[in-house]
Amino acid sequence: MPVEDLRQSEMMSHLLDALDRGEDIGHYGRLTFAMVAHHFLGEEELVEWLSKDSDTDENEARALVQQVEERGYNPPKRERILEWQEQQEFPICPNPDDPDSCNVYRELDLPDEVFENIQDYREDKAS
DSSP states (O other): OHHHHHTTSHHHHHHHHHHHTTOOOHHHHHHHHHHHHTTTSOHHHHHHHHHTSTTOOHHHHHHHHHHHHHHTOOOOOHHHHHHHHTTSSSOSSSOTTSTTTTOHHHHSOOOHHHHHHHHHHHHHHHO
16 A cells, blocks of 8 residues: 555645646656655556646656666655755645654655665765
């Protein structure tokens, strides 16, 4: 039940609902969604969800998923999400004034590999 797992995050539930309605969640909304959801959904299901966006077709969705997978993107931090939100009309984070909102690292049970990648990055940066 990966979609239900994503719904543990208020932000991801907000994005899923908007996509279900066929809304344009913006470039950064799609990127945020893909960066988080690729840890929970298979490639085809992720493409299907992104294709529901009124401003994205299947080819664009597939290219975004491929980019996220190839580069091994980890979910963005809350601060990055808020920065991206300032650059588009659609509100990625439904409650930006709540400091606990839109922190997928707190809200979701992310795979261990995400945290290992972050630790490896920090170690590489320190050396």
